[in-house]
Amino acid sequence: MATIIDGKALAKKVNAQTQERVAKLKKQNITPGIAVVLAGDDPASLIYTRNKHKKAIKLGINSILKKFPADVSQEELLAEIDRLNNDDSIDAILVQQPLPAQIDPETITSAILPEKDVDGLNPLNLGKLYANQRGNYPVACTPRGIMRMLTEYGVDLEGQNAVIVGRSILVGKPLLALLNNANATVTMAGSKAVNLPSLTQNADILIVATGTPSLIKQTDVKPGAVVIDVGINRLSNGKLVGDVDFENVKKSAKAITPVPGGVGPMTIATLMEQTVDLAQWRHHG
Amino acid sequence: MATIIDGKALAKKVNAQTQERVAKLKKQNITPGIAVVLAGDDPASLIYTRNKHKKAIKLGINSILKKFPADVSQEELLAEIDRLNNDDSIDAILVQQPLPAQIDPETITSAILPEKDVDGLNPLNLGKLYANQRGNYPVACTPRGIMRMLTEYGVDLEGQNAVIVGRSILVGKPLLALLNNANATVTMAGSKAVNLPSLTQNADILIVATGTPSLIKQTDVKPGAVVIDVGINRLSNGKLVGDVDFENVKKSAKAITPVPGGVGPMTIATLMEQTVDLAQWRHHG
Numbered sequence A, B: 001m002a003t004i005i006d007g008k009a010l011a012k013k014v015n016a017q018t019q020e021r022v023a024k025l026k027k028q029n030i031t032p033g034i035a036v037v038l039a040g041d042d043p044a045s046l047i048y049t050r051n052k053h054k055k056a057i058k059l060g061i062n063s064i065l066k067k068f069p070a071d072v073s074q075e076e077l078l079a080e081i082d083r084l085n086n087d088d089s090i091d092a093i094l095v096q097q098p099l100p101a102q103i104d105p106e107t108i109t110s111a112i113l114p115e116k117d118v119d120g121l122n123p124l125n126l127g128k129l130y131a132n133q134r135g136n137y138p139v140a141c142t143p144r145g146i147m148r149m150l151t152e153y154g155v156d157l158e159g160q161n162a163v164i165v166g167r168s169i170l171v172g173k174p175l176l177a178l179l180n181n182a183n184a185t186v187t188m189a190g191s192k193a194v195n196l197p198s199l200t201q202n203a204d205i206l207i208v209a210t211g212t213p214s215l216i217k218q219t220d221v222k223p224g225a226v227v228i229d230v231g232i233n234r235l236s237n238g239k240l241v242g243d244v245d246f247e248n249v250k251k252s253a254k255a256i257t258p259v260p261g262g263v264g265p266m267t268i269a270t271l272m273e274q275t276v277d278l279a280q281w282r283h284h285g
Helices: A007-027 A043-059 A074-085 A105-111 A123-130 A141-152 A172-181 A196-200 A263-284 B007-027 B043-059 B074-085 B105-111 B123-130 B141-152 B172-181 B196-200 B263-284
Strands: A033-039 A062-068 A092-095 A161-165 A185-189 A205-208 A226-229 B033-039 B062-068 B092-095 B161-165 B185-189 B205-208 B226-229
Touching: A007 A043, A007 A141, A007 A263, A033 A043, A033 A074, A033 A263, A043 A062, A043 A263, A062 A074, A074 A092, A074 A105, A092 A263, A123 A172, A123 B123, A141 A172, A141 A226, A141 A263, A161 A172, A161 A196, A172 A185, A185 A196, B007 B043, B007 B141, B007 B263, B033 B043, B033 B074, B033 B263, B043 B062, B043 B263, B062 B074, B074 B092, B074 B105, B092 B263, B123 B172, B141 B172, B141 B226, B141 B263, B161 B172, B161 B196, B172 B185, B185 B196
Parallel strands: A033 A062, A033 A092, A161 A185, A161 A205, A205 A226, B033 B062, B033 B092, B161 B185, B161 B205, B205 B226
Antiparallel strands: A185 B185
16 A cells, blocks of 8 residues: 655645744845735636635735736736836745736746746746756746655655656646656656556656546556646545546555645645745845 | 668758848848857867858858867856857857866856857747747757658657657757657656666657667667667767667668768758848847
8 A cells, every 4th residue: 555645744844944934034134925916716716826825924924915807918917027026025926827818828927037936937947947057946836846745755766767647837847857857767748648558657756737537547557656646626526636546546556645635735835935945045145 | 671861961951941041131131140169179079160160151151160278267258158149240159068177058058148049058948948938949959950850751749759868958858848849758868767778669759869879779669660869979990870770770660860961960950040040030030
């Protein structure tokens, strides 16, 4: 039976460290600040942004939530980003996705100052990560949180086969770079992959981020693999499930993240941690 | 028996197109210009830079070669790059690698203006490629040339398994992004990969860029695969060979590039083509 990777417990530990760092920074008259920009009233986005806001406040981080109606113009959003880029009390800017159809995500993410880009989506930050550059730069929070989980649970990466199912800019792509930088052999497969099981069955570390409930069955997973489930899907009966058939896969995997209580809490904890990182880098270099 | 992918013939075709485009631009009083910066006297680098210089001149491109001694300081190189960034007659800047030990490649590539970064190594360009952004930006020439070869030879990429052996910033990493953007399922393996043959044997498209003569044997390649050999190795008898055992692999592959006459000529042709692209983008947007 697999070890259950307890994202909730690890997030608690990370949050405690973040809270301590915030307290220390406050003694230097620095209060880390995050601004979350939300356009429209997507119910899931409303819940996410509210949770982020509450968590920030709880950890002592200054948090502002900027809400815009669903028909906000791109110019208005860019003007807000420009104000936040120039606001010295703000260290981290997050624009909640998905954005309304009239807004171009590329234009928005490129407009966020790389030094305040807490989602790591500005192409300059993505390029630095991809090139494995030295120095400090933000990285998308879900992949960074996953790497922390793998480290905390002592998962060996060097030379191992890591397979990522899902190619999004927020999860699959930065995770590919992080795992590659850790000397894993990485495969990234999207929805167009031919014979997906032949790929996933070869994975020592399998990460699934597709948004398809129970896409990955026990027979798709190599016995002894480490399985990270990024999916969060709400079934018609209200139950939250991941992209992996948890009950069966856990019988033969070495370790597995549950949904909920796995990747989700670590994403928010990493967002808070990285907000404090950005404050520290900006004030102390 | 495999189709031999004739990089030399394709390069000739690309060069003819480039020459025509240069002639048209000259009628608009625009002469594309490339500057190649060379530090030290590595014999291979001397040959490469001289070949690039001669090819540019032949196609009507303005070319300057800036040579520095092996003990040049980083400040001197950065000052030269700054001059070239501000030189309106220069559209493309290439700093020949490898650089002497006292020079930090990250600092150099980040200093080249993204709009003149003909090697596609500035992290901003790499990040745009990785995010699959729209619009015009340069991409490393060897991978771009490989994609052109695959297109010209009608190689289907969508959903296919592409395996890249070698993780360099000039070949493996940008190629990973290009193939991923073309909806292939991509695996990138480095020297630390465990059981490399099990990966290469699964490749519909296999690209090898390691600099190890005949690393890939016939048994490592799936029958019917397309094999791209980026390696150029000089044996003690003076013979040039790739990273693939060409004579045996060609018996069962569907298509294969020879060494020499495969990827090499396409890299220089793509460098020339992209120099003209950069001139066009800079003058006409």
